[in-house]
Each structure stands twice: as C-alpha cells, then as structure tokens.
Amino acid sequence: MAAADALAKVRNIGIMAHIDAGKTTTTERILFYTGITYKIGEVHEGAAVMDWMEQEQERGITITSAATKCEWKDHTIQIIDTPGHVDFTVEVERSLRVLDGAVAVYDGVAGVEPQTENVWRQADKYNVPRMCFVNKLDRTGADFFRCVQMMIDRLNATPLVLQIPIGLEGDHIGVVDLIGMRALTWRGETQKGEDYAVEEIPAELADSAAEWREKLMETLADVDDAVMEKYLEGEEISVEEIKAAIRRATIAGKANPVLCGSAFKNKGVQPMLDAVVDFLPSPLDVPAIEGTATDGETPLLRKPSNSEPFSGLAFKIQTDKHLGKLTYVRVYSGTLDSGSQVVNSTKDRKERIGKIYQMHANKREERPSAQAGDIIAVQGLKQTTTGDTLSDPANPVILESMTFPEPVISVA
Numbered sequence: 001m002a003a004a005d006a007l008a009k010v011r012n013i014g015i016m017a018h019i020d021a022g023k024t025t026t027t028e029r030i031l032f033y034t035g036i037t038y039k040i041g042e043v044h045e046g047a048a049v050m051d052w053m054e055q056e057q058e059r060g061i062t063i064t065s066a067a068t069k070c071e072w073k074d075h076t077i078q079i080i081d082t083p084g085h086v087d088f089t090v091e092v093e094r095s096l097r098v099l100d101g102a103v104a105v106y107d108g109v110a111g112v113e114p115q116t117e118n119v120w121r122q123a124d125k126y127n128v129p130r131m132c133f134v135n136k137l138d139r140t141g142a143d144f145f146r147c148v149q150m151m152i153d154r155l156n157a158t159p160l161v162l163q164i165p166i167g168l169e170g171d172h173i174g175v176v177d178l179i180g181m182r183a184l185t186w187r188g189e190t191q192k193g194e195d196y197a198v199e200e201i202p203a204e205l206a207d208s209a210a211e212w213r214e215k216l217m218e219t220l221a222d223v224d225d226a227v228m229e230k231y232l233e234g235e236e237i238s239v240e241e242i243k244a245a246i247r248r249a250t251i252a253g254k255a256n257p258v259l260c261g262s263a264f265k266n267k268g269v270q271p272m273l274d275a276v277v278d279f280l281p282s283p284l285d286v287p288a289i290e291g292t293a294t295d296g297e298t299p300l301l302r303k304p305s306n307s308e309p310f311s312g313l314a315f316k317i318q319t320d321k322h323l324g325k326l327t328y329v330r331v332y333s334g335t336l337d338s339g340s341q342v343v344n345s346t347k348d349r350k351e352r353i354g355k356i357y358q359m360h361a362n363k364r365e366e367r368p369s370a371q372a373g374d375i376i377a378v379q380g381l382k383q384t385t386t387g388d389t390l391s392d393p394a395n396p397v398i399l400e401s402m403t404f405p406e407p408v409i410s411v412a
C-alpha cells in the first residue's frame, strides 16, 4: 500500500471525559472489540459467554501506555492518553496537540461536567475535531436530550445527533440510527461479533425519529454547502453523501457527531468505533503542522508526508520495567530510523535513536522505522524531555512554541 493510502487509514484519537464518566471503561471496551484482549474466532461456543471481567483478570490487562494501537475495520486507531484532570493543563494541551481527533465521553446522568468543559475549551484552541458519546444510559436518571442541550449551552458545540436512545435506564435496549433510519438493538453484554441487531424503528419512536432526522439534516445543511443545496432543491441525499458531509463538518470543526449507549454493558461501542473511522480525521486531513526555524521566529511548515524532512514531538516520557526510559514521539513528517542520528532542535543537542517500539495495550513490537502520522516510543534518548522537537539535523524545526499558563489548581 502506498504510504499516503496507509496514512489515510490512521486515526490518532484521544478520549476525553470528566472523571468517572467512563473513559477507562470505554477504552477497555474498544480494546475488547478490536481484538486486543480477545480474538474472535479463537473461542469455542462455551467460552463465548465468558465475562469481560474474567478475561481481563485472566490476561492481566491494564492500560498504562501513553499511546495504544488497535485495528478496526481495516483502519488503525491509536488511542493517546488524555489526562482528565484540569490541574495537568500542560499535559492536556500537549496531548491535544499530538492527536488528530477526539471522542468526548459524557455521563448520561450528569451531562456536561466541569472537567469536560475545560478540556473541550482547550481542544477548541487547537481545533481538534470532536465527536461525543453519551455513556451510562442504563443509569437511573439518564437523560440523553438534556446532555445534548448542555453541549449547546455549556460547550457552545454544534451537536449532530446521529442516534437517539431506545429506552433508558433498565430499558435501554438500543438506538435509532438516524442516518440509516433503522434501529440497532443491543444483543447482549458479552457479545463478541456485532454487538447489535438491525431492526425496524419501533412504532412508538417513529415520530421522534422523523423529527430528529429532520433536525440532523437541518443542522447538516447549516454547516455544509453541498447538503444545503440539495436540501433546498428538495433532492434525495444518499447515506454516503450524508456521511461524507458529516465527515467534512466534523473535520472542519463545524459540528460534533453525537452517539450514545452504555460502555459498561458493551452497548454502542461498535457503532462508536465505526463513527471514529467514518468521521474523525486521518493525519492527512489535518493542516500541516506549523513550527519555526531554530531562530524561534521564521515560520516553517511540515506536511504529513514521508518525503518531507523528519520532524516529531516528544510528548511523554515513561519508564518501562524492561526497557528503561521510553520517549513517546509523534512523527509529523518524514521517516525516523532506529539507529539514526537526529537533532533535538529545542535544546540544540544531537540524539541517537535507539530501538523504536509500537506500543499496544498488552505487547510492544519493535519497528525498524516510523513514518509521518505514527506515534511510537523511542529508547535511548538521553537529553530529550517532553515538549522537545526532534528533527532531521539538516532541516531542523521547532514545533512546540507554546507558552503555558500557570497550572490550574483544582478545587474539589
């Protein structure tokens, strides 16, 4: 596959949430469905009902990595850990910088909470395209529409409601998919294949579904000219055209697709993964990264292409029991080879690249090199700290010129 084609199938995403809204649970379920923690087809009938918790214990999985790679429907999803606490403003901003899109997870009872509000505003600053997942619809007091209204009132978001729930609390059994105008009913808590069945929209929800579909199309027409034109002409708009328009609007930061379910019960996670692939940007969809020359002033651009000079940002340092110091790097342009020499252009120091690792939730994989769009961990960097730029010694660039505000002290 050509490099650009491969890059088009990458989604570097973060999951942002107020503490307790379900970020960890959602991440775990994503890994579950993407086969990291469970291989579909490997399991016999009897074992297929094995409980998630049992599997988790059996495999001893905890997600501690700053970036975790998984595969979904022929796409690569890299989940970058986004700190949820407002007191780590610098870390939040830095993680927002290295991802291309994000999923904001809300507690369906509490709605929009202060930490989400904070991170949302920071994401606004860096133009990070975002979609929303209203979680915990099984909880007593869950109110999907209230949460959507809070997105408008508190976040100034433009929600594109793509699903409405069928039932809430103990009766939450599925959603109406407003693009396909069909019902997706959740199949069970430990379903390994498709976690929903496709059915007709329940009769009692027909009016509400029609009303929300109309709203979806109106909002889409407001933010997308192609849809507006067809809408005004009264022309039919195909599912593919609707999806393409949602993708354009999301990437442009004009709207936020909204989906819902209950991650805890494995409800709605697969359609959410489909939406990540369908609507969030690849590294090719985001503008070239802006930096400066080493004078700190002359503007320089680095396009997400392997033919550009290498540039990357060190965004996190972790110590691994076996590997020692690991520096997580987002590669923005060019190729990074293990064993090569690069320059830490922030500190004006030469650095030798040791081994390069692709980090997964439960394993790591050594790679000879990394390309534009990749997020990898590098061994052997001595002088590099978070926020430093690494670049091709012949073409140095400084990518992070942010000045951070004083850390915000959170008050409980």
Ligand code: GDP
Pocket (backbone or CB within 6 Å): 017, 018, 019, 020, 021, 022, 023, 024, 025, 026, 135, 136, 137, 138, 139, 261, 262, 263, 264, 265
């Ligand atoms: P985080 O702090 O955002 O990472 O939240 P967690 O994923 O740790 O979830 C916080 C708590 O909410 C845990 O006890 C979860 O089991 C629970 N939880 C997560 N998702 C759901 C859900 O869909 N429904 C219900 N009822 N509980 C959930």
